[in-house]
Every structure is written in structure tokens, then in C-alpha cells.
Amino acid sequence: MATIKEVAEKAGVSPSTVSRALSGKVAVSPETKEKVLRAVKELNYQPNALAKGLKEGRSKTIGLIIPNVRNLVFPPAIRGITDVAKKYGYTVVLCNTDEDLETEKFYVESLRRRLVDGLIFSTATQASTHILELKKQGFPVVLLIRHLNEEIDAVIMDNFKGGYEATKFLIQRGYRRIALVNGTLELELYRQRFEGYRAALAEAGIPYDEGLVVHGTKGWEDGYKAMYEIWGRGRKPDAVFGTSDPKALGVMKAIKEQGLKVPDDVAVMGYDNLDMSELTDPPLTTMAQPFYEAGVRAAERLVKLINSKRKVRPVIEKLETTLLIRQSVGFGPAYYK
Amino acid sequence: MATIKEVAEKAGVSPSTVSRALSGKVAVSPETKEKVLRAVKELNYQPNALAKGLKEGRSKTIGLIIPNVRNLVFPPAIRGITDVAKKYGYTVVLCNTDEDLETEKFYVESLRRRLVDGLIFSTATQASTHILELKKQGFPVVLLIRHLNEEIDAVIMDNFKGGYEATKFLIQRGYRRIALVNGTLELELYRQRFEGYRAALAEAGIPYDEGLVVHGTKGWEDGYKAMYEIWGRGRKPDAVFGTSDPKALGVMKAIKEQGLKVPDDVAVMGYDNLDMSELTDPPLTTMAQPFYEAGVRAAERLVKLINSKRKVRPVIEKLETTLLIRQSVGFGPAYYK
DNA sequence: CTGAAAGCGCTTACAG
DNA sequence: CTGAAAGCGCTTACAG
Numbered sequence: 001m002a003t004i005k006e007v008a009e010k011a012g013v014s015p016s017t018v019s020r021a022l023s024g025k026v027a028v029s030p031e032t033k034e035k036v037l038r039a040v041k042e043l044n045y046q047p048n049a050l051a052k053g054l055k056e057g058r059s060k061t062i063g064l065i066i067p068n069v070r071n072l073v074f075p076p077a078i079r080g081i082t083d084v085a086k087k088y089g090y091t092v093v094l095c096n097t098d099e100d101l102e103t104e105k106f107y108v109e110s111l112r113r114r115l116v117d118g119l120i121f122s123t124a125t126q127a128s129t130h131i132l133e134l135k136k137q138g139f140p141v142v143l144l145i146r147h148l149n150e151e152i153d154a155v156i157m158d159n160f161k162g163g164y165e166a167t168k169f170l171i172q173r174g175y176r177r178i179a180l181v182n183g184t185l186e187l188e189l190y191r192q193r194f195e196g197y198r199a200a201l202a203e204a205g206i207p208y209d210e211g212l213v214v215h216g217t218k219g220w221e222d223g224y225k226a227m228y229e230i231w232g233r234g235r236k237p238d239a240v241f242g243t244s245d246p247k248a249l250g251v252m253k254a255i256k257e258q259g260l261k262v263p264d265d266v267a268v269m270g271y272d273n274l275d276m277s278e279l280t281d282p283p284l285t286t287m288a289q290p291f292y293e294a295g296v297r298a299a300e301r302l303v304k305l306i307n308s309k310r311k312v313r314p315v316i317e318k319l320e321t322t323l324l325i326r327q328s329v330g331f332g333p334a335y336y337k
Numbered sequence: 338m339a340t341i342k343e344v345a346e347k348a349g350v351s352p353s354t355v356s357r358a359l360s361g362k363v364a365v366s367p368e369t370k371e372k373v374l375r376a377v378k379e380l381n382y383q384p385n386a387l388a389k390g391l392k393e394g395r396s397k398t399i400g401l402i403i404p405n406v407r408n409l410v411f412p413p414a415i416r417g418i419t420d421v422a423k424k425y426g427y428t429v430v431l432c433n434t435d436e437d438l439e440t441e442k443f444y445v446e447s448l449r450r451r452l453v454d455g456l457i458f459s460t461a462t463q464a465s466t467h468i469l470e471l472k473k474q475g476f477p478v479v480l481l482i483r484h485l486n487e488e489i490d491a492v493i494m495d496n497f498k499g500g501y502e503a504t505k506f507l508i509q510r511g512y513r514r515i516a517l518v519n520g521t522l523e524l525e526l527y528r529q530r531f532e533g534y535r536a537a538l539a540e541a542g543i544p545y546d547e548g549l550v551v552h553g554t555k556g557w558e559d560g561y562k563a564m565y566e567i568w569g570r571g572r573k574p575d576a577v578f579g580t581s582d583p584k585a586l587g588v589m590k591a592i593k594e595q596g597l598k599v600p601d602d603v604a605v606m607g608y609d610n611l612d613m614s615e616l617t618d619p620p621l622t623t624m625a626q627p628f629y630e631a632g633v634r635a636a637e638r639l640v641k642l643i644n645s646k647r648k649v650r651p652v653i654e655k656l657e658t659t660l661l662i663r664q665s666v667g668f669g670p671a672y673y674k
Numbered sequence: 675c676t677g678a679a680a681g682c683g684c685t686t687a688c689a690g
Numbered sequence: 691c692t693g694a695a696a697g698c699g700c701t702t703a704c705a706g
Contacts, residue, residue: 279583341685391699
């Protein structure tokens, strides 16, 4: 690959002038500029980004640290991030942690060595105090989907409202024995959805029944088991709210396996709106999360943080979810009364 | 962040010695080494990877260029690549092209400026001669899933065999009017699956009927439409082979919409085994592609190319697919005869 | 408007 | 085994 020196020789100017002609930040005479541009073209000159980055103390790269690309909520978010990154001339480095703290630290260190300009995390658990440390050092960090505290910028969803509205919809549709198949309470997002569920029940005067609730499920297999567990407790829900689409699909599988019909015997509500959720049979009613949009916002925010000289007050953006009514929820026993 | 100079001062040695003590490539006295290591620890020294990369002419980064992370075949492959990258100390930069050649070129240029050490592509169409150009320059390139020619290393699937065996299985199960809902013939992988389909029919003495075949479908919506198109031609297939899971799911949707049963009225076979495919109703029989494994192999191959001084003969690795028998295929009319 | 020089933070051939 | 020096390829303050 050609260097700036070779371009300078070919154009008959100094390397400094080539640099200036290319950057556009300093005035250069039109003739000089033209000469330089011609030489650049002839040599197919590509400035060495490492040299540039070393000099300028930044790499035009952002790091993205998530639990696992294979978790289907992430691909749309990643796409949002890479789209924005492209717009501003950033490149994005992808890291999977499997929620392991050591791996997370390993990547943070590795990325800082590489002088990444900022970091987007979607893997914050309570233990992630090292992220707070980064923030304290003035390093640009944005949290995505998962929340930590008020000191760190984040783009998250309104999980309370999502849980509340999903449950409220089931109630409006006439369901009264509404089961909840939820994820781990260690994640704030599941705590919030749970709170929303309880709030909606309380508002409607429906007593809360612990027997209808399973926490800590992960993936469709757990959702499937959770349904049997609820039945095993002697409960006969007329609707089930799975707080992720895979959980809801597992629930649906169990229901069908028992020869029951969705939604006639048991209605099923999901949460996420993964790309495949529309294709289930019956199509899944779900609370859609704007993952792509969240990725876009997080990246936009990060770019702002990178470009701001002094400390900016952290912003927690809370995005709205959208109820998507499909056929897995019908009309329950109380609807026509 | 501390620099090598600061470490040197603190340890009372020269920067060169610090560099040597850390690299381990050159002998350093044990006492010196210990002093250096202590200083490194105290200052929490992280070597600047840009400086290192500039000096060494490499970045310990690999570029991954794919059409779209949201296409569900990629997340597992990406995971395979990042896992291997981590193992060898590489970082991976993710780029989405939407199959657009200009975008692809843009990224290649941008990544080369950043001195990425190699590139994994999964976006090669006939037009991608610029990839051949890279290869010619001796730049490490590995193709993933999609194939270009014999000169470029690649990790692909045996698509002919996959198409052949899927079709053969349907025939063995007693189906005779087997429709094919295929992707664009511009991609070799779809041409190969089509060839496999024809070969299996021919072998069984079943005449090829063009009316049962639709090419160029993309995503489940097209699969859905394709089913109606086939019926519109007056054909009544007893089985449909969709050459990707989304296509098969779209087909299934159309079949159910017409009040027909899968597999009793029409059997459905997919191709991919996406993470969600097991959850369809009925569970989808499909030809599983080892995407994660392909990512692993491609990254391993790339690392080998990066580390080899002279040109190596290109290797095209062809991975086997696996038939996963689930309930969307039953036993057709000819089975009991 | 332009050039020569210094420097970003490393590594490594050279000399001792 | 260790240090001083040169150099990777840029950018930018300094001087003119």
C-alpha cells in the first residue's frame, strides 16, 4: 500500500501538504490540491488508519459487548448500531461474553488497548462495577437494553409499561386467570415486566396468585416446562403471558401437546416480536420491542459522548413497546359478560 | 493510559527492555523482568495496540463482511468466528452490505485502511471481482457459505448433496408430486440444491415438472406466495421442499390457510435448521446446516492464511448437512404400495 | 499557502 | 542481557 510520502513525491509536494489537502481542514491552493488528488488516485493511496489513530489518539472504532449474537433480540440492535456507525465513519467490533464477567473484563481491556473510542454494553449485571469505573474515567459508555444505574447513559425499554399493557390487554379481552412465565428476577427488565403484570391485575381487582407465576425461565424449553409446572400446581390458566417470545412459544407447544387449543382453551401472549414470531401457529400476539431503533439511539448517543469535550449529564432513554395483536389471544370467558 | 516510557522510568530500565520483557521473544534477566512486571502492574499498563500495529504492519483484527446480521443463518456463523478470533487474540469487525456491491467495496477499503489482517466474506456474487483482486495481492481472504471460484479459500456446504438427500427422503417417504420452492438461481447454493432435487427425482424415475418449481423466492412471504402460485398453475403437490426454513414456513402458512393439514395433505421440508425451526407446528423437518462450525472453520483457515509467509494452495472445505426428521413430513401416498 | 521538524507509542536491528 | 537510535505513517504547531 502506498504511503503519504510516496504520494508527496509523485505530486511534488511535502507530506504535510498532502495531509492538509486530504483533510480539508486547512486551506490549500487549488492547483496543489489537484496535483495531490491526482497522485492519490494514481497510487490508489489509502491513509493508514493505525498511524492516523496513533497520532490522534482515537481509532474511529466502537466496541459492542453483548452476551451472545445468537440471542435473537440482538441482531436487529446490532444492525441499528452498525448503520449509525457507518454514517459517522466508525467501525464496530463485536464481542460475545455469555454473561461471563471475566470475559467481559477481558474484552474491555482488549478494546481499550485498541483505543476504541467508546463502548456499547448489553451485558450489565449487578456485578459490572468495572463499567462504572470506565464511566468515571470519562470513557464514553452507553448501555443498551439492560440498565445499570442513573449515572450511565442507556437506551432501554419501558418494561413496566410493557408488562402492564400486555396484562391489561389480556384482562380487557376477558381473561382472568392469567399466568406469568417470566425470566430471571436478577435482570431489572424482568422485574419491571413482573411489576407491570401485578399492577394491571391490581388495577382490575384480580387477586395476585403466586401459583400462576414462574420466574427464571430461559429459552423456549424452560417456557415449555413452566407451563407444566403451573398445571402441576393445580392451576388452570385461561391465558399465559410469556415475557419473551421464546418462552411464549414453549408455552404454546405445551398447550398444544395437551390437546388444548390456542387461543380457545388458553390464550398466549409473548414479548419481543422476534422476526419469526409472526410465523407461529396461531400467529403470536406480542409486545414488540424496537430493537433496531434502540441500537440506532444507543449508537447516536455514543457518538455524541465521544464528540463532547466535557462531561455531559447522563441520559436514560426509555423507548416504548407496541402491542401487536395477532391470533394467539382471542376472547376470554369474561369478555361477553 | 500509561505508556511504555512511564513503565520504563518506574522500573528503572529502558523502553526497549520493557518491550522485550513483555514480549517474551528475547531473553531478559529474571530480576529485570520482575521489576518491569511490577511497574506494569502498578501503572496498569496496557500497550497501545495502534502503535504496536503500526510498527508491525498488522492490527490483530479480522473483518467480517456479510449481507445482514438479521438474516438468521449468520448469527451462529458469527459466533463461530468470534470464538476462534478470541482464541488467537483477534478482534472482529462486523459489516453489513445488504448485498450491495458499492457498500461492499466501501467496507473493504475502510477495513484495509485499518490494516485488518484478513477478511471473511459471505456476500460474494458473480460481480465480486474485487475480492479476486484482493486475493491476487496476497491478502488473506476466506469465503463463507457462499462460493466464488476455485482460487479462493472457502468454507461452504455440500448443497447438491443437501438438496439431493432432502428430496430423496421425501421420495422414500412415498411422496411423488414434490414441489420445490427455491431461492435465486444467481446464487450457486440455490443452483446446487436445485440440481440435487432434480438428481433425486431422476434417480427415482419421477419426471421433472417445471410447474412444480418456483425460483427466486426470498423470505417467508415469498414462500407463501410461491405455494399459491404452484396451486394457481393447477398443480397439487403432496410435498413441498422449501430450500430455506423461512420459505418452508411461508409454504406451511399457505397450506394451513387453505384448511389443509401438514403433513397429512401436504408434507413440508425445509433447509437450514434455524434456531426457531423446531418450534413450528408441526415441527419442521429440515436439512440442518452447520453454521457455527462453518464460522469456526472459516476463521481457523483465515488465521492460517494470515500466519503463512508464502502463498498456500486454496482449500475449499465442503461441510455436510444433516437431515433432521421432525413432524412436518409424514408418509405419502406411495409409501404403503 | 507550504515545508521541515517533532512526536504519537511502540519494536527491533545495531552496538556494546 | 541492555540501551540508544531509527522508523512504522501519519498530523500539526512552528516558521516563513
